[in-house]
Amino acid sequence: MSALIELLKTKQNRLCSVFFSAGFPKLEDTATIIKELSTNGVDFIEVGLPYSDPLADGTTIQYSSAVALKNGINLDVIFEQLKSVKKENTAPLVLMGYLNQVLKFGEEKFCESCRECGIETVILPDLPMIEYENHYKALFASYGISNVFLITPQTSDERIRKIDEMTEAFIYVVASSSITGAKGGISDGQIAYFERIKAMNLKSKLIVGFGISNKETFDTACDYMNGAIIGSAFINFLDEKGVAAIPEFTKGILA
Amino acid sequence: MEPKFQPTKEGYYGQFGGAFIPELLYPNVKELEDNYLEIIYSEAFQKEYKYLLNQYVGRPTPLYLSKGLSKKYNASIYLKREDLCHTGAHKVNNTVGQILLAKHLGKKRIIAETGAGQHGVATATVCALMELECIVFMGEVDIKRQAPNVARMKMLGATVMPAKSGSRTLKDATNEAIRDWIGNPEDTYYLIGSVVGPHPYPDMVARLQAVISEEIKAQLLEQTGKENPDTVVACVGGGSNAAGAFYHYLEDTSVELIAVEAAGLGVNSGESAATSQLGEVGVIHGSKTILMQDEYGQIIEPYSISAGLDYPGVGPLHAYLYETKRATFLNATDQEALDAAYELSRVEGIIPALESAHALAALNKMDIKAGQVIVLNLSGRGDKDLETYIDNLKE
Ligand SMILES: Cc1ncc(COP(=O)(O)O)c(C=O)c1O
Numbered sequence: 001m002s003a004l005i006e007l008l009k010t011k012q013n014r015l016c017s018v019f020f021s022a023g024f025p026k027l028e029d030t031a032t033i034i035k036e037l038s039t040n041g042v043d044f045i046e047v048g049l050p051y052s053d054p055l056a057d058g059t060t061i062q063y064s065s066a067v068a069l070k071n072g073i074n075l076d077v078i079f080e081q082l083k084s085v086k087k088e089n090t091a092p093l094v095l096m097g098y099l100n101q102v103l104k105f106g107e108e109k110f111c112e113s114c115r116e117c118g119i120e121t122v123i124l125p126d127l128p129m130i131e132y133e134n135h136y137k138a139l140f141a142s143y144g145i146s147n148v149f150l151i152t153p154q155t156s157d158e159r160i161r162k163i164d165e166m167t168e169a170f171i172y173v174v175a176s177s178s179i180t181g182a183k184g185g186i187s188d189g190q191i192a193y194f195e196r197i198k199a200m201n202l203k204s205k206l207i208v209g210f211g212i213s214n215k216e217t218f219d220t221a222c223d224y225m226n227g228a229i230i231g232s233a234f235i236n237f238l239d240e241k242g243v244a245a246i247p248e249f250t251k252g253i254l255a
Numbered sequence: 256m257e258p259k260f261q262p263t264k265e266g267y268y269g270q271f272g273g274a275f276i277p278e279l280l281y282p283n284v285k286e287l288e289d290n291y292l293e294i295i296y297s298e299a300f301q302k303e304y305k306y307l308l309n310q311y312v313g314r315p316t317p318l319y320l321s322k323g324l325s326k327k328y329n330a331s332i333y334l335k336r337e338d339l340c341h342t343g344a345h346k347v348n349n350t351v352g353q354i355l356l357a358k359h360l361g362k363k364r365i366i367a368e369t370g371a372g373q374h375g376v377a378t379a380t381v382c383a384l385m386e387l388e389c390i391v392f393m394g395e396v397d398i399k400r401q402a403p404n405v406a407r408m409k410m411l412g413a414t415v416m417p418a419k420s421g422s423r424t425l426k427d428a429t430n431e432a433i434r435d436w437i438g439n440p441e442d443t444y445y446l447i448g449s450v451v452g453p454h455p456y457p458d459m460v461a462r463l464q465a466v467i468s469e470e471i472k473a474q475l476l477e478q479t480g481k482e483n484p485d486t487v488v489a490c491v492g493g494g495s496n497a498a499g500a501f502y503h504y505l506e507d508t509s510v511e512l513i514a515v516e517a518a519g520l521g522v523n524s525g526e527s528a529a530t531s532q533l534g535e536v537g538v539i540h541g542s543k544t545i546l547m548q549d550e551y552g553q554i555i556e557p558y559s560i561s562a563g564l565d566y567p568g569v570g571p572l573h574a575y576l577y578e579t580k581r582a583t584f585l586n587a588t589d590q591e592a593l594d595a596a597y598e599l600s601r602v603e604g605i606i607p608a609l610e611s612a613h614a615l616a617a618l619n620k621m622d623i624k625a626g627q628v629i630v631l632n633l634s635g636r637g638d639k640d641l642e643t644y645i646d647n648l649k650e
Contacts, residue, residue, distance in 0.1 A: 104552030
């Protein structure tokens with residue numbers, strides 16, 4: 001069983017995940033960021049694979065992706081970086097990228113590289129469920145990789161049940177109908193949506209992402225779901241204060 | 256016999272097509288997929304669509320036997336005059352259809368992407384006609400390059416939103432439109448401008464442009480006694496005018512199909528938009544197709560003098576036409592297109608759009624037999640390109 005699935009079994013609330021773009025702010029920062037987040041209370045980490053055309057991302061992740069690409073990041077470099085932290089026993093890592101990166105790298109080779117780096121979970125937002133079932137499920141399974149699906153306020157109950165069925169790690173609960181980006185607060189409408197999902201009594205763990213930006217939004221999300229993911233707000237923080245200040249960030253969320 | 260060039264239920268042409276969309280867009284796209292055929296082929300829709308095509312767009316557009324080109328190539332070269340459509344290009348066939356669909360679906364807010372501004376103008380036009388809010392995403396670079404079309408859109412009441420991400424051109428405008436749609440899933444309709452994007456868009460836009468080949472058939476029959484030409488030629492950016500001109504000939508392999516891409520400064524110059532020659536299988540804007548990309552799948556920005564042809568992908572139907580060799584893919588450089596535009600202006604008194612000029616330039620590269628009957632889709636007029644034409648005109 002994957003380390004992440006193990007973790008999700010033992011820890012049920014206030015699971016804290018942080019997203020960052022590999023190779024940002026500096027090409028060589030990837031490993032340091034992973035180590036810092038791991039030793040400062042983050043439960044699992046999403047490593048973003050910078051892409052030229054990140055359709056589901058707002059300006060912050062567009063920016064960090066563009067900087068990382070300019071720094072020379074690519075999938076070969078990322079897998080080297082991840083290999084280098086493998087022995088450090090960090091928090092479980094999840095890769096988040098776009099399907100075309102996997103296609104071009106080679107689907108099989110991508111899975112192999114994941115295995116070498118101990119990656120057991122991926123999120124590919126533009127890989128729809130039907131394509132996953134028809135073309136990826138068997139391949140991923142043969143490498144012990146589980147795929148994370150997203151649900152949104154518009155996703156029907158029927159579809160959520162189906163996603164729940166197919167989920168091994170967690171369901172990514174997109175907090176609102178929008179692309180990624182730090183937002184101020186959580187509205188009553190969003191809370192009604194969280195309550196609706198919670199009342200469905202799904203078997204999968206539920207982790208909220210998109211728009212979780214600070215202690216307050218993290219806490220609110222955790223009141224309803226098993227945990228939350230912070231992305232753009234962390235990238236903005238890194239951009240401003242740098243890698244060395246990471247403990248300050250995690251303390252701010254988890255204190 | 257099963258048609259070979261119609262998509263499957265999931266929107267696949269061979270290995271190309273599909274709907275590679277984030278879950279956030281699933282309900283929007285599903286709503287369209289479930290409804291588009293029924294709405295488009297309903298009596299009410301067809302009645303209104305045909306009326307508007309006839310009385311508003313100015314269809315049927317003429318099929319004109321070009322004396323000058325026919326003489327030059329010792330063949331019969333017909334020009335399908337899409338340049339005479341309202342707003343100056345074939346784009347409006349699609350926007351009239353999709354705006355009616357959006358109304359049937361009860362949408363209040365229309366978004367679109369545009370490169371050169373032709374599709375943006377065609378969308379702003381039908382939104383004015385239907386009194387719907389219109390937001391057009393356009394790359395910041397293109398806004399500077401295509402000032403007259405920006406002014407036209409504003410005059411028509413549209414809001415032009417600069418796309419400031421990435422390379423700030425057509426693909427980025429498309430990204431921004433999709434991001435907007437993600438954020439507005441209920442009241443907003445995304446009116447795509449070519450046979451690209453997730454299923455059902457490629458099929459839907461092809462069906463709305465199919466009126467071009469429907470008319471060609473009837474007009475050729477009337478003028479020559481035969482409804483099939485030997486060859487149909489069209490330029491390809493995303494591929495909508497070519498899809499329309501090819502549509503009713505796709506299954507009939509006795510008709511040769513020629514698709515012409517923009518080679519920019521030359522196919523291998525590093526400044527080109529000849530996707531079929533430079534691309535590999537990939538996913539862009541929700542569709543699996545042939546895509547210009549680097550070794551890590553990052554999308555490469557294409558180049559052409561013509562802002563309507565510099566798309567890094569191509570519609571999935573065209574990727575399939577290329578792979579199966581049902582269509583022959585040629586290309587023309589900036590200079591070849593300019594020369595062809597100057598030539599048509601002088602011999603026929605028709606100033607073509609730069610995009611269409613690429614199709615004209617390909618005549619020079621074809622092995623034309625005596626008496627061959629060729630229909631060339633003249634997709635648009637050159638008003639929008641006058642500045643480029645004037646700048647490049649050697650005294
Ligand atoms: C006149 C004209 N022809 C062709 C095109 C290319 O688009 P498509 O390949 O979808 O026909 C454009 C796009 O702006 C255009 O304005």
